[in-house]
Amino acid sequence: MKQRDDWHLTEILDYQHGRADPFAAAVRATRMPMVITDPGQRDNPIVFCNEAFQNLTGYGRDEIIGRNCRFLQGPDTDPAAVTEVRTAIEHGDDIGIDLLNYRKDGSTFWNALYLSPVRDDAGKIRFFFASQLDVSDRIEAQQSIAEAKQALDREVAARTADLEAALAAKTLLLHEVDHRVKNNLTMIGSLLRLQARGIGDPAITAKLEAMLERIDALATVHRRLYQSDDVTRFDVGAFAENLVSDVIGSSGRTDIRLEADIVPVEVASNQAAALGLILNEIVTNSVKHAFVDGRGGTIRLIARRDGDHATIDIRDDGRGIDPDRVEPDGLGRMLITRLARQLQATVEWLDAGPGTRILLSFPVQA
């Protein structure tokens, strides 16, 4: 052991004096701070340091030689990074790592440490060679970028929270308005129903009931709109099926069947009320007039969409078109005509022999 130390230390002492060996002279003179430690001695002390290392750390050579490198660590040095270095030394591995180190005056710098073992011919580790580089500028730039990113993240989070709060307030308001509309529609319906009950004149009762059905149709449109996921879209096909089954159901007729063959036909919500009213006129008319005098049958409902065009096809196998039939309420036809014009829709009454076929065609936005 003693012999080995002598062999190396002699050489190093020669290097210190810069005699003869150009490599030693280069290590001494380079601006890259460097140290050599001797793991053969207790606590792996520094046995050589160059001038750049003294300049970097602020310590003099006599304060450095003989000490373990850990004297550069301080309170804010990351213990995990120190453990990595110690493990590398124990295993005889290379390591490159950034460490927060302390100068003699207590100031700190980021040290990019590169440490490698130096082995003899037999493979035994004789020394560790370490170079240091002050990379404080790079680390601080990284930290300030990270801080800027965190500040931005915080700002985005705050902004998102604001927007979410605004959305929640709007949603609450929408629900409140929806609730009021529903309540009012329910009360209008109740008022009309109650009024209709006390009237003895069948003609007036029929008019009031037709009016009730229209209010009911509007209520159903509203309910479907606000129970759907998207209040801006309205599925006319599903509404029509809903309407026909409700009208058949309330008639108490078990001899009228519904056969529905529908696909989703979505229209903008501002067309929903008009379409709902047109369908209501068609369907209530069918149920009231097609199946009379004990005649039962089937209503077939077909909803189709072809690009920017949709059709609702309602057929019954009832008694068929009666051209002389006088509407008990002339408002029905007028509503269909005017609302169809508003929607740029067409309504055709066709003889389905037997029964009647009504074809409602209208444009839809793609």
Added chain:
Amino acid sequence: MAHHPRAPLGVLVVEDEALLAMDIEAMVEDTGHRVVGEGASLHDVVALDEALQPDLAFVDLQLAKGTNGLDVCALIRSRWPDTMIVFLTANPLKIPADFAGAHGVIAKPFSRSGLLSAMRYIAEGVIDPPPVSAQPSSFVAAPAFAASWADQA
């Protein structure tokens, strides 16, 4: 259900909006059934005669005096376990997934045709389950209850 009541059904209407209560009661009578009691709040239902034994109760969710339909539902279940309970509400999403033990819901605003077809369907289910009519879109049966009808089918 332990027993199957016969028509006309005795119906309890719990609704705080007077107009709606009148309207619902009128429609119940239009379908040939009988209104046996009414109330606008939980307190009104507490005050009802124990012997009332309604076959069916329509219960609004938001009731007068800060009371609610879920509590009324619990009271009816403990007092008259055989009574079928149907919520009437503009806010069906507020009903818990298990319907708090109730049997179904009718969404407001209901239409005359919607309520009448629901009434007919429910009556079939109460008197001689399972109902023979197709379930109307105006009525949603509670999952547990719909399953019990499926068992009897």
